[in-house]
Amino acid sequence: MNIALQRLGHSSVLTDAVDLPGRRHILFGSNTLSWWGIEIPDDTILYNLEAVTPESDWHSEELLELFRRYHVWDYNRHNVAALRAAGVPRVQHVPIGGVPELDRIRPALTQDIDVLFIGTYSAERAAPIEQLQRAGYNAQLREGVWGAQRDDLYARAKIVLNLHGPTIFEVVRVSYLLANGIFVISEKCYYADEEEEFADGVVFVDYDRIAETCIRYLSDHRARAARITAGREIMRKRSARKYIGAALAEPAFTG
Template identity: 60%
Template structure:
């Protein structure tokens, strides 16, 4: 898809480095890739000077950092003016919510995609956190349809018993159900393209809607069955596209939609439209304006 001309404003563009912080040797850094790309593209569409990079310090550029939850592993420190974009679920049972990470968040501006996360962070003493929803850029509509959709139900992501149980039940019923971990980029997208249904079940009991994963699927015309979420308000805008269901009805719901191609097609079209109505430029324009107000003062 060709890139349209990027709009310019009369104000000088801000200079950003959208940074995927974990080192290239860490495979799971790629979990941040699509949102980081979206932020970088949206900033450039707004007329700002942005680069997508692996470097935490790029002279003359303000970093927007993904993967700050892993920084302590590598002994990495972020510049004082860094914005930390959190994509992890802030849940009591999460291994990511450490005092070390919270201390880092308290020293920086934090952007977060989830209102539920934001409320939890504020309760944990992180005052400077702004809601930046996951938005859409047309460049990320990039998964071509497979010649044959030979996978019935697919899960890709971190796996535990809770996520594997429905897959095992479906296999027992003769359904070609697959679960994969550690796949990213083209290899993962090729699997997505072959699947009739992408299944989204929660890893934690907190049940925050995994919009980070699901948004990319909807934008690329993929059909999603998802376990119900704890926050109905966050999930409601996606209800015309995503087939939400209780955990105990996941298998039944998958079987229903496998036999209902017309219903799948209608939800797929709704998903594309929902994402196209969520331009990332709008969310990033508000977030950058907030940063600029802090520089200039009231």
């Protein structure tokens, strides 16, 4: 986001401050804003990166009321439809795009992790990992790792899982993996149309077939390499500069 805005000619800074004079703030993590008791300027743009469709845990009247008060950007078209149906008047679809700087994970000397999932623990997420462990594979579920430590784990993994349950596709997480040449197997999407634009670069599979699909791809390096190449190409075509520029030019934003 910051790099895309700069390439569009804007003076953009990355900060955790919400009161910089003379600037319009774009706020990430607005779904947790009520936790901190922070006041934000009236012209703040809330860029929502969480599922807020009715089946999501984040779908709440408190969050919807916050979104009704501000201009909202959302990365997912199903979120946008749900927010409009809930009476959020100023919401735009602003997809997640890439910039070359996202490609920053250095390949590991040895990929000693067969299958990896990074995220909050749940029994559902742990189940395929445990199934693979029982079959003798080095499968890991890790939580609370960020930055360089997280990237080191990604580099060591032959397969990274994307597990979500009944919610929208985590493009934010997966786009970073694809940009860095990480092979991804994802639980099938709740909304089938979300798979289409990523189908060449991501293996989508029913939840109960995750472990067997991992085993199949672990023995097929060429198939993994082909998906990695396709995933990088997908992200090269998804220009963050184009998406942000289009959002800034829309009458919904300028009007």
